[in-house]
Amino acid sequence: MVDTSRPTVRRLDARSLRGLAHPLRMQLLDTLRSSGPATASQLAVRLGESSGATSYHLRQLAVHGFIEDDAERGTGRERWWKATHQGLRFDDALLSDENPDVRGAAELYLYEVATAQTRDLTTWLGNRQDWSEEWNRCWDMSSATLRLSPKRARELAEKMHELIDAYRTPLEDEDESDTAQVRIHTHAFPFSKE
Structure with missing residues (x-):
């Protein structure tokens, strides 16, 4: 159940971006958002990392407010973590920040997002035979x-996000047993002036 008292999407600023812009931190946060609460040891196994590394980077994510303790789970020996937001919003102004460390973190963040999206797609392609025929007929x-002006490209991106947002809430009569998490990637960028 989503906690509606918190914003579901967090806007990245210079400070939070520097706390997140690390490949393992981004993987940890994405895993907690998509798979739910977990311990450092569980995440280490899932991501093929040492539990020491996952513990350190989880604490850094907590310092920057991306994750928090899951008080409903764990014991004195087990520390469970959960994501505090469902998503992130990147501000393009970070790419032109006066601080070179912020610009570098912004570039790293974007590169890691693109890498993760490619990994998601290739994982699906490699495992699609494990899914039902119905799921294999509906993927895209x-x-x-298209030839667009910057204004129309922005309008298209905004409309795509509005459409995706309309599907965030399940239908009242939807059979939960027939659902799965579906990853949607959108990309819109200038390709050629010709």
């Missing part, structure tokens, strides 16, 4: 090349 990997 498409591209389109």
Whole structure:
């Protein structure tokens, strides 16, 4: 159940970006958001890392407010972590920040997001035979090349996000046993002036 008392999407600022812009931290946060609460040891096994590394980076994520203790789980020996937000919003102004460390963190963050999205897609392609025929008929990997102005490209991106947001809430009569987490990636960028 989503906690509606907290914002579901967090806007990254210079300070929080520097706390997140590390490949393992980004993987840890994404795993907690998609798979739910876990311990450092569980995450270490899942991501093929040492529990010492996952523990350190989880604490750093907590310092920057991306995750917190899950008080409903664990014992004195086990510390469970959960994500505090469902998503992140990147501010393009971070790419032109006066501080070179912020610009570097912004570039790293974007690169890691692109890498993770490619990993998600290739994982699906490699495992799609494990899914039902119905799921194999409804997935999509498409591209389109349009001639747009920056204004129309922004409008298109905003409309795509509005459409995705309309699907965040399950239908009242939807059978939960027939659902799965579905990853949606959107990309819109200038390709060629020709």
